[in-house]
Amino acid sequence: MGISKITSDQVKERMDIEEVISDYVPLKRKGQNLWACCPFHGEKTPSFSVAPAKQIYKCFGCGKAGDPIQFIMDIEGIGFQEAIRHLAGKYGIEVEEDEARTPEQEQAQSERESLLIALGFARDFFVKNLETEEGKSIGLSYFKERGFSPTIIQKFDLGYALDGWDHLLNAAKKAGFQEEILLKAGLILQKEGDPNRKYDRFRNRVTFTIHNISGKPIGFGARILTKDKNQPKYINSPETAVYHKSDVLYGMYQAKKAIREKDNCYLVEGYTDVVSLHLSGIENVVASSGTSLTDGQIKLIKRFTDQVTVLYDGDAAGIKASLRGIDLLLEGGLNVKAVVFPEGEDPDSYSRKVGSDAFQSYLEKNSRDFIGFKIGLYKDEIARDPIRKAEVIREVVQSIGKIPDPILRSVFTKEAAGLLDIEEEIIHAELNKSLLKHQKDSFEKQKEEEFQEAQIEELIGAKEETSFSEILRLQEKEMIRLLVNYGIEKLEGQELHLSQYLLSETADLEFETPVYAKILGIYRQQLSQNQIPGTDFFLTGTDAEVKKEVIDLISPRHEVSTHWEGRHEIIINKENDDLTLTGYKSILRLKRKFVRKMMEEAKQKIKNAEAQALEFEEVAELQEIYFTLKKVQIEIDKELGIVIG
Incomplete structure (x- = not known):
């Protein structure tokens, strides 16, 4: 439908x-x-x-x-x-x-849309299970023990998967869902060796709904409540067409508004950490859900803020093992701070232990930039072991080198020198060595790629032809750019529109670039019906390729600042100040490219005359064509003011 x-x-x-x-x-x-x-x-x-x-x-x-x-x-x-x-x-x-x-x-429902509908059904099913006797006594009791209010439970779509093999499967099939879609959504499993035996993935667990950025359920995390050592504490939805773990952060849908307002994102590890922080009045928080931080997750944070504060459990060994995440955040252009909780505590347990006000106060007082945080982790080792100190200096330098902003690198270099009690010049020297190595590696990689491209061009023998075709494409693009931006405007002192002028002067030319030929064809068709299409005509059309190209052509990369004209009384000439001249020169340039193309074709035929066994008269005719075209080019060059050597 x-x-x-x-x-x-x-x-x-x-x-x-x-x-x-x-x-x-x-x-x-x-x-x-x-x-x-x-x-x-x-x-x-x-x-x-x-x-x-x-x-x-x-x-x-x-x-x-x-x-x-x-x-x-x-x-x-x-x-x-x-x-x-x-x-x-x-x-x-x-x-x-x-x-x-x-x-x-x-039958045209896409698989992706079907998966989202099935996952939405599962979310509702798990949420409603909290109203059953089993759900109340097990699932709801667990949430209440953790202090989760009804509002929070509703906000995060928390639920419960009943104890049994096929509660969700049967309910979904009754609602009209096919087993194939439920399998692809990761909601049910197929027994190995018996494809006819299917059962629920999530059973006898509380469920945490994972939403995409717009709030649609795309997966689930589920926690076991019994102490069965043969079962994992958490199980999660598998990768599907709608759920890519490396691009998702738990709680981002609920947090995005607060992250933008606070200009900071708290990064924690688990589902309950996120929910507990919301209970403490802190909404700008997301979780990596126990996985190593990925480039996609970092980009997701950067959509909303450049500031991230990582909250670490009070476990020194665990913190040191996860420091790689800080380097990734720095490399992604984020400004990083960190907070460590007392030993044995995590964000969830500590927020429940001390209460909302004390918890927020703790975060504010104990937030440190990544340099102070990283060096602080190793201060005892540094104090008693000079060799370890040298290793830490190199690790710190490596982290500073990940920062794209040179000013920030300089600031953190100075701070590191003070905290490590070492001359700033030494850190600068080590940093420069690291940056030079990185530049050298990047340069060598680039040269290798260029060498491979050159080899490909040599193999296909198309370098000259490709570059000439590219020049022609760019000139066709320029012509179409003028059409879509100014085609509807009248030439000064005339009743003629620019589009009418341009198309009448190029009636004998056929564009080679498919998308520009398509736009030109649309223009010619509309003009034949006494209609002049403006930008809205193309932007509301159904041709996606044309629409994308037109947007590209009407989007200027740079704007001239108005203060040059206002404050400094400098007049900036714009291309639409004299559309007659702009259009005339564009036509000349385009015709010049077509003339040059025909000259190249004639020259190539003359070169290949012997191989093709052409008669003398045929070669003479080709030469005559070439020199006639050359005269046309010279005339165009004079009009354009091109100096002829």
Whole structure:
């Protein structure tokens, strides 16, 4: 069943790109546009631009671009229909289903959407189990013992999996779910050697729902309450099409607003740590769920803040074993602090022990930057063992070297020198040695990649042809850029629009780049119907390739600061100040590229004349074509002011 056009239109009318994207990344205004570090790839300098006036986004680093709907599709990894549902939920728009359905549409539910529906059913099933006699006496009792309030239980969708082999399986099948979808969602298992025997994955355990960033259930963690040594304390959902552990942090859906407001993210280890901190009034907290920190999880934090505070259990050996996570956070461009709890305590136990106010006070007083924290861990070893001190210095230098910002590196170098009681120059020297080695390794890797590319080009013999085709592609792109940005504008003192002028002058040219040829074809078709398409025409179209390219063409990488004209009275000439001249030069450049291409083709045929056994007259004709084209090029060069050597 599809979403009705009425609902889609309501969503499109109501949605605002700034509101949609700011749910995922903090935006800062610069000129007319808003900027952020791209949520789709790791970067230190913002290259992700949002244009509220055009309702589009564009990353100049990775090339991602689109409107609010496309952003939700990209960030959530969902289809168009699900993106519309997501935005309808955000804006409180009632979703109407399209009654006209074909048999094909009935079967067109994507696997991903089916998995999300099944996981949502399982979430509801586990939550409702807390109302059963078994759920009350076992699951709800456990949560109450830990001080979890009904509000917190509801907030995190905590639940209980009944003791039995197939409670969820039977309920899901009764509700119409196929066993295949339940298997793919990781909710049931298939007995080894007996494919007909299937049973619930989660049994006799309390359940912690794992949500994606928009709040949909994508997996579960489940804790056993008995002391059965043959069973693991926790079991978790497996990797599925909707649950990739390396990209998920438990509690991020509940924490993202607070993380952005507080500009800090507390990072803990387990599910109960997150829930307990919320009970203490601390909502900007997420958990890695016991796994080693990954690059995807670090990028997820960085969408909302550059500050992270790692909360460690009071276990020195365990802390030292997990220090690698700090280096990864630093490398990801985050500013890192750490807090260690008293021996034998973790965030969950300590928050329950001392109460909310004392717990928050402890975090504030005991938060240390990563240098002070790391050196403090080894202070006893350093004091009694000079060799160990040298090793610690190298470890600290290695961590400082992970910081992308050179100013921050310098600040932490000075702090480390003071704490380690060593000359700052020694740490600087060791740091430079480390950075040089890293640069050398990167350079050698780059050279190796360039060498491999050169070998490929040599093998296919296409270097010259490729570079020439690229030049032509860029000139075609420039022509289309002028069309979509200014095609609807009239030339000064004339009734002629720029698009009419450009297309009349290039009527005999056929573009080689498929997407530009497609846009040119659309323009020609619209003009034949006395319609001039503006940017909205392309942005609301259904061709995703055209839409993405048009967004790229209307998104300027840099803006001229208005204070140059206002404060300094400097007049900046813009390309649309004289569209007649801009259009004329663009046509000349494009024609020059086509002429050069035909000259190259003629020259190549002359070179191959002997191999192809061409007659003298044929060669003479090719030479005549070449020199005629050369004269045309010279005339164009004069018009463009190109100096001819």
